[in-house]
Amino acid sequence: xxxxxxxxxxxxxxxxxxxxxxxxxxxxxxxxxxxxxxxxxxxxxxxxxxxxxxxxxxxxxxxxxxxxxxxxxxxxxxxxxxxxxxxxxxxxxxxxxxxxxxxxxxxxxxxxxxxxxxxxxxxxxxxxxxxxxxxxxxxxxxxxxx
Numbered sequence: 001x002x003x004x005x006x007x008x009x010x011x012x013x014x015x016x017x018x019x020x021x022x023x024x025x026x027x028x029x030x031x032x033x034x035x036x037x038x039x040x041x042x043x044x045x046x047x048x049x050x051x052x053x054x055x056x057x058x059x060x061x062x063x064x065x066x067x068x069x070x071x072x073x074x075x076x077x078x079x080x081x082x083x084x085x086x087x088x089x090x091x092x093x094x095x096x097x098x099x100x101x102x103x104x105x106x107x108x109x110x111x112x113x114x115x116x117x118x119x120x121x122x123x124x125x126x127x128x129x130x131x132x133x134x135x136x137x138x139x140x141x142x143x144x145x146x
Contacts, residue, residue, distance in 0.1 A: 001070055001074050001075070001095075001096065002066075002067055002070050002074075002075045002077065002090070002093050002094070002095040002096070003017075003074065003075065003076045003077070003095065003096050003098060004077050004079050004082065004090045004095045004096070004097045004098065005017060005076060005077065005078050005079070005098050005099075005100060006079055006080060006081065006082060006097060006098065006099045006100070007080065007099050007100035007101050007126075008080065008101065008104075008107045008122070008123045008126040008127065009080065009107070009111055009115060009119050009122050009123055009126070010107055010110035010111045010114055010115055010119070010123075011100045011101055011102055011107050011110075012100050012102060013078050013080075013100050014029065014078070016098070016100045017029075017076045017078070020076075021074065021076055022073075022074070024073055025073050025074040025075070025076060026062075026066045026069070026073055026074070026075045026076065027076045027078075028059055028062045028063055028066060028075070028076065028077045028078065029078045030052075030055055030056065030059050030078065031047075031078075033055045033058050033059055033062070034047045034051055034052060034055035037051060037054055037055055037058065038051055059077075063075075063077060067093055077090075077095075080122075080126065081122075081125070081126050081129055082097075084133070099130075101130075104123070104127055107123055108120065108123060111123055
């Protein structure tokens with residue numbers, strides 16, 4: 001099965017996956033990919049444009065290969081804010097799209113506590129897009145405890 005996990009920064013997407021994925025499952029996380037490609041002591045969440053471009057290409061390649069094996073393992077893809085085109089592709093792949101959202105207040109506090117100041121703009125954009133797309137954006141809402 002392919003699971004696409006969406007949600008604003010610091011919402012608990014990685015924790016949601018960690019509580020469900022088995023060691024043999026595949027987890028495709030842009031932040032982890034970027035960190036693996038970055039030089040020593042690179043910041044965990046603040047990546048420069050060139051590194052992100054390379055990491056995005058690696059994520060696309062990983063997903064293309066991983067979906068070939070979803071009959072053997074579960075594939076978890078973190079995609080914070082998928083476009084309508086990306087969502088359509090995920091639906092064609094019979095993915096379960098899950099949104100992890102503990103609420104704007106919790107997310108903003110976590111971002112203040114754990115992330116770079118610029119991430120607040122991503123949170124604002126995520127909630128605006130979510131409001132604009134409404135229920136089309138997800139097929140299932142994860143528990144608010146995340």
